[in-house]
Amino acid sequence: MPIVHLEGIEKDYGTGDGALTVLKDVSLDIEEGEFIAIVGASGSGKTTLMNILGCLDRPTRGRYELSGTDVSKLGDDRLSRIRGKSIGFVFQSFNLIAQLSVLENVELPLFYDRVTKAERRRRCLALLDAVGLSHRLKHYPTQLSGGECQRVAIARALAVEPAMLLTDEPTGNLDSKNGEEVLKLFHDLHREGRTIVMVTHNPEIAGGLPRVVEMHDGRLSERVTESA
Amino acid sequence: MWFARMWEVLVLGLKNLLRNKLRSFLTMLGMIFGVGSVIAMLSVGAGARHEILTRIQELGVRNIILNSVKPPEEVKPDSSEQTWRVSFGLTFEDAEAIDATVPAVDRILRVNRIKKRAWYGSKRLETSVLGVEPEYLRMFNLEVGAGRPFNETDARDRAKVCLVRRGLIRQLETIEDPVGMWLLIGDFSFQIIGVLADEQFRSHTRKALAIDGRAQEVYIPYSTSMRTFGTITHIERSGSSEYSQTDLDQIVVTTKESDDVFPTARVLDALLTHHHDRRDFEIVVPMELMRQRENTQKVFSIVMILIASISLLVGGIGIANIMLATITERTKEIGIRRACGARRRDIVVQFLTETTAIAAIGGLFGCLFGIAGTLGIVEFTQWKALIAPHYVGISLVISCTVGILFGIFPARRAALMDPITALRRE
Ligand SMILES: Nc1ncnc2c1ncn2[C@@H]1O[C@H](COP(=O)(O)OP(=O)(O)OP(=O)(O)O)[C@@H](O)[C@H]1O
Ligand SMILES: [Mg+2]
Numbered sequence: 001m002p003i004v005h006l007e008g009i010e011k012d013y014g015t016g017d018g019a020l021t022v023l024k025d026v027s028l029d030i031e032e033g034e035f036i037a038i039v040g041a042s043g044s045g046k047t048t049l050m051n052i053l054g055c056l057d058r059p060t061r062g063r064y065e066l067s068g069t070d071v072s073k074l075g076d077d078r079l080s081r082i083r084g085k086s087i088g089f090v091f092q093s094f095n096l097i098a099q100l101s102v103l104e105n106v107e108l109p110l111f112y113d114r115v116t117k118a119e120r121r122r123r124c125l126a127l128l129d130a131v132g133l134s135h136r137l138k139h140y141p142t143q144l145s146g147g148e149c150q151r152v153a154i155a156r157a158l159a160v161e162p163a164m165l166l167t168d169e170p171t172g173n174l175d176s177k178n179g180e181e182v183l184k185l186f187h188d189l190h191r192e193g194r195t196i197v198m199v200t201h202n203p204e205i206a207g208g209l210p211r212v213v214e215m216h217d218g219r220l221s222e223r224v225t226e227s228a
Numbered sequence: 229m230w231f232a233r234m235w236e237v238l239v240l241g242l243k244n245l246l247r248n249k250l251r252s253f254l255t256m257l258g259m260i261f262g263v264g265s266v267i268a269m270l271s272v273g274a275g276a277r278h279e280i281l282t283r284i285q286e287l288g289v290r291n292i293i294l295n296s297v298k299p300p301e302e303v304k305p306d307s308s309e310q311t312w313r314v315s316f317g318l319t320f321e322d323a324e325a326i327d328a329t330v331p332a333v334d335r336i337l338r339v340n341r342i343k344k345r346a347w348y349g350s351k352r353l354e355t356s357v358l359g360v361e362p363e364y365l366r367m368f369n370l371e372v373g374a375g376r377p378f379n380e381t382d383a384r385d386r387a388k389v390c391l392v393r394r395g396l397i398r399q400l401e402t403i404e405d406p407v408g409m410w411l412l413i414g415d416f417s418f419q420i421i422g423v424l425a426d427e428q429f430r431s432h433t434r435k436a437l438a439i440d441g442r443a444q445e446v447y448i449p450y451s452t453s454m455r456t457f458g459t460i461t462h463i464e465r466s467g468s469s470e471y472s473q474t475d476l477d478q479i480v481v482t483t484k485e486s487d488d489v490f491p492t493a494r495v496l497d498a499l500l501t502h503h504h505d506r507r508d509f510e511i512v513v514p515m516e517l518m519r520q521r522e523n524t525q526k527v528f529s530i531v532m533i534l535i536a537s538i539s540l541l542v543g544g545i546g547i548a549n550i551m552l553a554t555i556t557e558r559t560k561e562i563g564i565r566r567a568c569g570a571r572r573r574d575i576v577v578q579f580l581t582e583t584t585a586i587a588a589i590g591g592l593f594g595c596l597f598g599i600a601g602t603l604g605i606v607e608f609t610q611w612k613a614l615i616a617p618h619y620v621g622i623s624l625v626i627s628c629t630v631g632i633l634f635g636i637f638p639a640r641r642a643a644l645m646d647p648i649t650a651l652r653r654e
Contacts, residue, residue, distance in 0.1 A: 056567060056647050077571050084569015095564050095651065099244070112569035117232065156568070 001068055003164055003195055004030035004053060009062035011048050022048045023059070024218040030164070030197065035190040037206040038199045039223075040215030046199045047168055049215065053197060054087050054166045055079045067163055084112045088157025090167035094149040096141040096156075102128065103137045106156045113160055127155040131185065147178030154185055164195040171202070234581075241582040244554075245589075252586055255550045258543020259590025259630065260597050262536050263623045267598025269532035270619060272605060273525060275612035280521045286433050287514035288367060289486045290334070292493050294318055294479040294500070295438045298472070299508045316508040317474035322500060326481060330495055332488035337364050339478035340453045342461055343443060347412040348400055355396075356443040357413055359453020365391075367480065368429075368437070370447070375407040375422030382421075383449040388456070390418040391447040395427035399444065411446070416456055418448060436512045438478060489515050540626070543590065544634035547583050551638035555579065562642050563650030572643035579642050583635025584628050591627025595620055 011023040022045045030036060038046050051057035052064065055071055058079075064072045071082060088109075089095075096105045106124040115123075128134050131151040141149055150170060157165055170186070171179035183205060190196055198209070206212050212223045245252045287293070296317025327336050340359035345352065364370075365377050370391070378389050390411060397406055411418045424447075428434065434441055448456075463470045483492050493513045500509055555562070562575060570578075602613045 051648055054567070056651075077573070080566065080569055080571040080574075083567060089567050091651075095560070095567070097561050097564055099247070099561070108565065109568040111233075111236070112565070112571075112574060114229075114233070116229070117236070160569070 002029040002031050003067055004028065004197075005063075005065040006053075007063040007065075009049075009052060009059045009064060011045070011052065011057070012060040022218050023052070026062070026218075026220045028213065028220060030195065032163075032195055033190075033193050034211060035186070035196045035209055036198070036211045036213065037209040038197065038213055038215060039201070039203070039206050041217075042201075044215040045218045046215050049220075050166055050168050050197070050199055053164075054089055055082045080112075084109050085160055086163040088160065088162035088165045090150070090153050090157050090165065090170045092169040092172040094141070094146075094153045094173070096149055096152060098141050100140075101137065102133065102139050102141070102144070102152050105141065105152055106159055108156060109160045124155070124159060127158055128152075131155045145178070146174050147181055150174060150178070150182050151185065154182070158189070164197065165189065166197050168199045169201065170198065171200070171205070237578055237581045238585060241578070241585045244582060245586055251550060255546050255586055256543075256590030256593060258539050258541075258546045259587050259627050260543075260594040262539030262543050262630070263591045263594025263627055264597035264601055265532050265536040265539060266626060267595055267619050267623060268601045268605060269529055269536065270622065271599070271602045271613040271615045272532075272611055273529060274614035274616065275606075276521060276525050278614050279612045280518050283430070283432050283517055284514045286369065286430070287436055287517075288482065289515060290483045290489060291367070291514055292481040292483065292489060292496060293436055293512040293514070294322075294481065294496065295510045295512065296474050296477050297508055297510050299506050313471045313473065315473035316506075318476040318479055318500075318509055319503075320475045322503060323476055323479055325499060325503070326479065326496065330481075330492060330499070332483050332485070332492045332495075334482045334484045335363075336482070337361050337367065337480040338450055338476050339364065339480065340450055340457070340459065341438075341477040342453070342457050343440070343463075344414045344457070346414075346446065348402075348406075348409070351400055353396065353399070354443045355413065355446045356440045357390075357446050357448060357453065357457070358439070359448055359450040359457070361450045364450075364480065365447070367482075368433070371425045372422040373425035374405070375420070377422055378447075378449050383451050386452045386455045387449065388416060388418045388452060389421045389448065391422045391424055392420055393424050393427055393445055396444040396446075397423060398427070413446065413448075414457065418446075432517070436514060486515070489513060540630050543587070544630045547587060547631060548634040548638055551579060551583055551635060552641070554582075555638055555642040558642075559645065559650045559653040562645055563647050563653065566645075566647035567651060575643040576636075576639045579639035580632060580635045583639070584631035587627040587631025587635075588624055591623040592620070594627065595623035598623075 006026055006028040009023055009026040010021060013020045013022055026049060038049065040046050048057070052059050055066070059072055062072065063070060066082065066086065071079065074082070097108070100108070103124055106127060107120045110120040110123065125134065128137060131154055133148060133151055133155070136144060136148060141152070144152065167186070170182055174182060186196055186198065200206050214221050214223050298314070299316055323336060323338060326333060338361065342357050344355055344357050346355045347353070362377065362379050362383055372391065373394065377391065378387070382389050390413070392406065392411070406420050406423060409420050411420055428441070429437065429439060431441070439445060459473055459475050461472045461474070463472065481492070481496065483489050490513065493511055497511055565575065598619070599615055602615060605611060606613045
């Protein structure tokens with residue numbers, strides 16, 4: 001059973017005559033342990049698709065099964081729960097809460113998953129150690145470099161042991177050295193068996209991944225690579 | 229577990245409030261004034277009630293006090309005549325009628341009062357001599373500090389004994405023990421057998437019992453008073469002289485139950501009105517004090533409730549306003565929390581905690597402010613106030629209620645935001 005099963009997903013923005021269909025009949029299966037890149041021109045609907053995959057948004061039409069459950073019709077509370085428990089987001093702009101320390105930021109999903117404070121602490125220290133930031137626990141996001149911020153964001157995304165990592169241009173705001181470091185982290189996570197979906201503009205990055213799908217004006221097509 | 233989570237949310241809320249100290253403080257002002265007025269109102273109200281209760285207890289909850297009142301000067305004597313007689317007030321027949329015919333009456337006490345010049349050795353005093361039954365001393369808590377009170381035997385023997393106030397001793401500036409000494413009242417010598425513990429009645433009691441505050445009170449047995457001084461008072465002023473005749477200056481009526489007081493007072497009024505052709509008496513019902521005082525109190529309370537409601541309303545609106553601004557500032561944070569699994573409920577709880585915390589802290593400061601204000605009111609008005617520990621609880625309940633009520637709207641607004649829109653906001 002695939003982790004993600006999309007079938008005829010469509011997304012409209014606006015209603016009536018002004019309605020804009022941003023996703024058109026998107027179907028996609030993602031298996032457990034896959035590392036998949038989504039590429040495509042700006043405005044082609046990549047972020048919109050990611051939002052639906054991450055249960056931040058609901059498709060207008062179509063069926064979305066996440067680990068076997070149909071989530072397209074779930075209520076807000078259930079979706080929040082899935083976001084908190086099964087999905088880890090890594091955003092281009094990091095999206096760390098400026099008023100919280102590094103450690104507190106990483107703990108956030110675990111707090112909403114009702115994990116006790118001691119357990120939270122234990123798991124987050126391990127994660128921050130894994131991304132090489134154990135010396136920055138009490139720092140605030142504004143005191144960190146972009147690369148460090150993104151590593152904190154990755155640690156946060158991993159905190160709940162999600163079924164799938166979703167990342168939208170994780171290297172977009174980073175210089176090449178920091179970008180490479182972050183990318184290496186994702187490759188390591190993939191080797192550990194995690195499922196990762198990554199949106200990227202960078203053909204070089206996409207080229208290095210086993211599976212690439214391409215968005216074109218709201219339609220999705222598989223790009224067959226030689227290595228497959 | 230639930231408590232630990234709430235605690236974390238609270239700590240987070242407090243941190244956010246501390247981040248904007250000035251803004252938080254200004255937001256609290258409404259709560260401070262609102263809760264302050266509530267506390268001031270409560271403590272002044274409680275103080276007044278307490279005072280009234282003590283007063284009523286002093287005068288006796290079951291008592292009705294009938295006083296003889298000199299009616300306004302009626303027949304002016306023609307200028308040639310220098311002496312005239314007036315007769316007014318409560319009569320022996322009134323007393324008997326009350327005792328015999330009003331069923332709710334437990335007992336009555338007769339009081340005879342005369343103003344006399346008295347001498348202690350060579351020192352002259354103006355005294356108000358009260359002829360009272362021994363029971364009267366107990367009824368009005370006239371406790372004897374030194375010596376003994378007069379008793380039934382003294383009354384039966386019509387003994388020439390008297391009790392004086394401590395204030396009189398002070399006025400005499402004497403250092404010797406006055407007990408056993410002699411006081412010349414009018415033409416008669418009375419032995420001082422006791423000194424009362426208090427200097428005077430409090431003003432309201434004095435008024436109710438028709439005791440002249442300028443003269444010194446001397447208590448003698450009623451029977452002695454009747455035998456020695458009788459019922460005729462002779463007053464001389466600027467050449468003319470007046471004889472007034474009053475059987476009883478006062479009758480203290482005690483009812484069987486405190487519930488009987490008001491009906492009995494009405495019956496007595498009817499009875500006396502029937503027997504008297506003019507209004508030469510007054511009826512004092514100590515319980516009435518409660519009603520009167522409560523009316524004055526009501527005005528104060530209404531003003532304070534008005535101030536409190538307006539302040540609390542303004543305070544609540546201020547809190548809602550600041551929270552709406554905060555939510556706009558923190559839209560991104562809300563989006564991030566929602567992406568990390570926060571349900572709408574979690575967002576509501578987070579912001580409600582902040583509004584409630586700010587309101588509660590304001591409420592506690594308001595409580596202090598109210599206590600300080602009360603002390604100020606007491607200082608300036610000489611009212612009595614009663615500050616109780618449970619006011620802290622009341623303050624918290626009021627302010628938390630306001631915090632929750634006015635926090636719901638902004639908190640819901642935060643929670644209903646679309647997570648994607650919130651995330652996209654910079
Ligand atoms: N909330 C919205 N309301 C209306 N139109 C929207 C909304 N969000 C996105 N769109 C439109 O949907 C289309 C797809 O947007 P989307 O953000 O998915 O593009 P993208 O592929 O991620 O582009 P980029 O590479 O620049 O990030 C765009 O044309 C955009 O204008
Ligand atoms: Mg995008």
